[in-house]
Amino acid sequence: MLGGILVTLALSSSVWAIDVVKFRGDNGITEATGKILVQAADGGVLLLTPVGVLLPLGSSEVIEITQNDLPFQAATPKEAATYWLQRLPKNFEVYTTAHYVVLHNASRDYARWCGSLLERLYNGFTAYFSHKGLTIERPAFPLVIVVFATRQQYIEHCREEVGDAIERIQGHYNLETNVVTTYDLTGSNGTATAAQIARYIMQPGVQQTITTLVHEASHQLANNSGVTCRWTDTPQWVSEGLAMFFETPDLRSSRGWSTVGALNYERLQRFRAYLPQRPSDSLATLIRDNSRFQNLSTAMDAYAEAWALTYFLLQQNGQAFITYLARLREKSPLVYDSPEERVEDFSQAFGDLRQVESEFLRYILRLR
Numbered sequence: 001m002l003g004g005i006l007v008t009l010a011l012s013s014s015v016w017a018i019d020v021v022k023f024r025g026d027n028g029i030t031e032a033t034g035k036i037l038v039q040a041a042d043g044g045v046l047l048l049t050p051v052g053v054l055l056p057l058g059s060s061e062v063i064e065i066t067q068n069d070l071p072f073q074a075a076t077p078k079e080a081a082t083y084w085l086q087r088l089p090k091n092f093e094v095y096t097t098a099h100y101v102v103l104h105n106a107s108r109d110y111a112r113w114c115g116s117l118l119e120r121l122y123n124g125f126t127a128y129f130s131h132k133g134l135t136i137e138r139p140a141f142p143l144v145i146v147v148f149a150t151r152q153q154y155i156e157h158c159r160e161e162v163g164d165a166i167e168r169i170q171g172h173y174n175l176e177t178n179v180v181t182t183y184d185l186t187g188s189n190g191t192a193t194a195a196q197i198a199r200y201i202m203q204p205g206v207q208q209t210i211t212t213l214v215h216e217a218s219h220q221l222a223n224n225s226g227v228t229c230r231w232t233d234t235p236q237w238v239s240e241g242l243a244m245f246f247e248t249p250d251l252r253s254s255r256g257w258s259t260v261g262a263l264n265y266e267r268l269q270r271f272r273a274y275l276p277q278r279p280s281d282s283l284a285t286l287i288r289d290n291s292r293f294q295n296l297s298t299a300m301d302a303y304a305e306a307w308a309l310t311y312f313l314l315q316q317n318g319q320a321f322i323t324y325l326a327r328l329r330e331k332s333p334l335v336y337d338s339p340e341e342r343v344e345d346f347s348q349a350f351g352d353l354r355q356v357e358s359e360f361l362r363y364i365l366r367l368r
């Protein structure tokens with residue numbers, strides 16, 4: 001997604017000034033303000049805008065870069081809502097919670113239910129990492145969730161952004177826009193009342209659907225709370241492993257999030273089914289690059305193994321995992337590590353791969 005720019009420079013030195021980039025956009029010459037995160041040798045830039053959008057601009061698009069003395073300031077929830085409402089169909093409304101801006105043309109009850117679910121995830125997520133000694137930053141940008149009334153509207157609006165995979169998903173998080181988009185999962189076509197939602201979440205099989213929403217929201221949270229960084233190279237087993245660690249929705253409690261760190265049986269079963277044919281270099285191939293996630297025939301096993309590995313490391317070696325995450329965040333923006341560097345970083349954090357492998361398998365086989 002962010003692979004279009006060849007990067008040679010590190011962080012812009014004037015992080016506090018606002019950068020003003022004049023560029024050729026789809027509708028002629030236009031201007032965007034924000035913070036330049038990287039500038040390529042050829043003149044292309046990656047601009048972080050006040051609403052938290054990452055705008056990659058190629059050298060042929062950039063006309064002029066200037067700066068003003070005002071400090072870079074993230075948009076308020078109201079400003080973020082205004083920005084996104086201009087890019088959505090006319091009938092969207094705003095529902096704001098402590099950390100989220102829910103933009104919806106679904107019912108207000110559904111927006112409220114989403115907001116409350118995500119606030120509980122937020123609390124569970126931040127409490128978990130704070131307890132592990134990781135200082136959790138309050139998100140700099142409002143966390144925006146877009147909820148369409150129907151699946152059809154969701155597919156139509158997002159097909160260009162997501163591609164044909166949109167047919168198979170219930171929601172997605174976009175690293176560039178920083179937005180989670182989903183739809184009214186109850187199937188009420190945007191009319192769900194609180195009572196209907198309460199009945200809906202009690203139905204068998206619904207948990208799996210809501211898991212998708214929580215999974216995508218976990219990606220957004222990890223990238224906005226300082227756990228991972230949107231513009232550095234986070235190995236996919238880490239980003240997916242973390243999202244799966246938190247994805248099991250807690251639908252019972254109205255306050256806490258009791259399922260943080262609970263066993264993810266779906267992923268565990270899948271990993272166990274993979275074990276008989278699991279190659280001896282499986283751990284190495286999972287860590288060294290993202291290819292197993294990108295191939296349809298290997299993706300599900302890669303996800304399961306990423307969950308199992310993340311679960312094992314967080315539960316058994318949490319401090320090393322926190323140190324490893326810090327190492328990943330400190331990397332240069334948009335610079336992608338070689339397979340050797342990935343393995344080296346991993347071994348430095350957790351020890352020799354063969355040793356990790358045997359402890360990992362022993363641990364996972366004991367899980368009940």
Ligand SMILES: [Zn+2]
Pocket residue numbers: 215219239240243
């Ligand atoms: Zn994911």
